[in-house]
Amino acid sequence: MTAWLSAEEWQAVRLSLDVATRSVAGSLLPAVAVAWVLTRLRFPGRALLDALVHLPLVVPPVVVGWGLLMLFGIRGPIGAPLHEWFGVRLVFTTDGAALATAVMSFPLIVRSVRLGLENVDQGLEAAARTLGAGPVDRFLTVTLPLMSPGILAGAVTAFAAGLGEFGAVITFASNIPGQTQTLPLAIYAATQTPGGEATAARLALVSFGLAVSGLLLAELIARRMHLWLGRG
Amino acid sequence: MLGVALRHRFGRDGFTIDASFKAPGDGVTALFGPSGCGKSTILAAVAGLLRPDEGRVTLDDAVLLDTARRVCLAPERRRCGVVFQEARLFPHLSVEANLRYGLKRAPHDATGPGFEAVVALLGIAQLLPRRPGRLSGGERQRVALGRALLSRPRLLLMDEPLAALDAARRAEVLPFLARLRDAARIPILYVTHALDEVDALADRLVLLEAGRVVAEGSVEDLTARTDLPLAARRDAGVLVGCTVRSVQDGLATLDFEGGTLVTTSRPGPPGTRLRARLRARDVAVATEQPRGISTQNILPVTLVAIDEGTEAGEVFLRLAAGPTTLLARITRESVARLQLRPGITVWALVKAVTFDHRVVRQVAAHTPPGRGEIPT
Known part of the structure; x- marks a missing residue:
């Protein structure tokens, strides 16, 4: 594969995989928590939280990137203390690209986890309670295993979508080869460069292949999980 | 408790x-x-x-x-x-x-x-x-x-x-x-x-x-009460605790406090304790001991009370067979015709075949597995 792709192209592919992995790893737990809160709790402001989570789906990605820049920039209300106290800088870094990707794919995971959670029969949780299982115990032994198809499907979908995140990443993290230049950014850069058509085509093909394998993998996992859960 | x-x-x-x-x-x-x-x-x-x-x-x-x-x-x-x-x-x-x-x-x-x-x-x-x-x-x-x-x-x-x-x-x-x-x-x-x-x-x-x-x-x-919604059911009747005394030729004899009953259902081996539901509609009464009748169970009982029935034209007779109370659902017309009144002795008639397998159930506490099945 290295023979087919140039070192720079290969770097973009690896970086994309890296950014998508980090984004999913970082957003999975919060997504499960938010999905649980939105599904199971009734509180004032629930509709607001729901809207906030879904915002990245409807707002232009560039606007999300701009918003992140405002918040997490070196002088932003979150970025400034991060930089001063912990020496963490997110703008123009791989972590920043992962953050932008995570924010963009967050609603996808939340939706999928919610679907998984809504499929969990609360009667089973009630049964677990009568058998002596406390809240954490029954979440870990009953709710979590039964909603795991939704979590896995969400993670795979978010990973596949994260490979292709463009607008938010280029706005927040910029287009730095080896740092923040993921696949779609590299394709964009290639199309802007005279004679870059071949590179763009190769990377587009890789991008297409990754997306399709991601979706197939998600389907396969979902089927396995349902069998494992005795629903097959 | x-x-x-x-x-x-x-x-x-x-x-x-x-x-x-x-x-x-x-x-x-x-x-x-x-x-x-x-x-x-x-x-x-x-x-x-x-x-x-x-x-x-x-x-x-x-x-x-x-x-x-x-x-x-x-x-x-x-x-x-x-x-x-x-x-x-x-x-x-x-x-x-x-x-x-x-x-x-x-x-x-x-x-x-x-x-x-x-x-x-x-x-x-x-x-x-x-x-x-x-x-x-x-x-x-x-x-x-x-x-x-x-x-x-x-x-x-x-x-x-x-x-x-x-x-x-x-x-x-x-x-x-x-x-x-x-x-x-x-x-x-x-x-x-x-x-x-x-x-x-x-x-x-x-x-x-x-x-x-x-x-x-x-x-x-x-x-045994007639003033409850239970009595309005067509299958209303007293549950009587019984013990199987013998089983012979397809007939089982059951002892209960106040008499014996004969049934064609297969309730299990002698000693089995069970409950028979004597449905009020399956119990008839006679003022004289009947003869030349196929009914197997003819019990001497005391008429204790005549209770209101749940249907027009019907009454419940409350009958005492020793300490056990039985209910009979009969017509008001029969009460008048037979001049039934509390205190008299009558004969309660219960056909042996009315105890089908749905109404005689195993309740023995220590029956070995396999013998406690409900006859089908």
Whole structure:
């Protein structure tokens, strides 16, 4: 594969995989928590939280990137203390690209986890309670295993979508080869460069292949999980 | 002893439950009533799965709920084993893991039948490695019974455990329920609207109607009353405890306090204790001892009272055969024609073939497995 792709192209592919992995790893737990809160709790402001989570789906990605820049920039209300106290800088870094990707794919995971959670029969949780299982115990032994198809499907979908995140990443993290230049950014850069058509085509093909394998993998996992859960 | 007193209202001016009753230290107390009378709600409140507006639930000296003192124990701390209508087995766990789920979480000092004993009792050994999704409805319910019993509860709650099963599956599970009842040695609260389950399992009855307790007492006492909704049923009749004396040529002789009965149903070997439901509509009376009649059971009885019937033109005769009360449903016209009045001695006639297998049930406490099956 290295023979087919140039070192720079290969770097973009690896970086994309890296950014998508980090984004999913970082957003999975919060997504499960938010999905649980939105599904199971009734509180004032629930509709607001729901809207906030879904915002990245409807707002232009560039606007999300701009918003992140405002918040997490070196002088932003979150970025400034991060930089001063912990020496963490997110703008123009791989972590920043992962953050932008995570924010963009967050609603996808939340939706999928919610679907998984809504499929969990609360009667089973009630049964677990009568058998002596406390809240954490029954979440870990009953709710979590039964909603795991939704979590896995969400993670795979978010990973596949994260490979292709463009607008938010280029706005927040910029287009730095080896740092923040993921696949779609590299394709964009290639199309802007005279004679870059071949590179763009190769990377587009890789991008297409990754997306399709991601979706197939998600389907396969979902089927396995349902069998494992005795629903097959 | 389980003590329950609850008041709960659904919605602003909806259905209200206002019920209180007691259930003794062991044996089955059946909450009996039509659908929507609140019996399942009461069960959920005892389990802790529903918080009533007001109420107090005590089990021996433990207070599970006391709204006046702001005590409301979480379900996981009440140690009430619940068997739901749908088995609610965990689909991602094997039958064995399901059975052990409650056992693992039971207090270490709690006593009760062991894993092997329960598996043998319910005949589920061959199901252990399987997933619940691959079980039949009857098998699932048997596993659910075992899972509840293995959580070492102080009280077993059963919410219409047979209602979701077809007739064949019910007949399969019912004997196991009877065996579990005899093995459990803890109070069992059993919600049902099926009279044959009451006949087969219940020691005490709490009759509910529209959220209120109409009557509570022993099954024998309540079925002998004519002022309860039970009497309005066409299959109303007294439950009589009997012991099989002999079985010969397809006829079984049953002893009860106050006489003997002959039946063609196959109730089990001599010594088996069972209950016969003598339906009031199957009992006729004669003022003289009849001769030349096919009826096998002709019992001398005293007419104690003539109660109002539930249909126009009908009355209930309350008959005493020794200490046992029998009911006969006859026409008002017959009362006048035979000049029946309280105090006289009459003959009660019960055909031997009216005791079919649906009305004579095994209730022997220590019958070996296999012989306790209901004859079919």
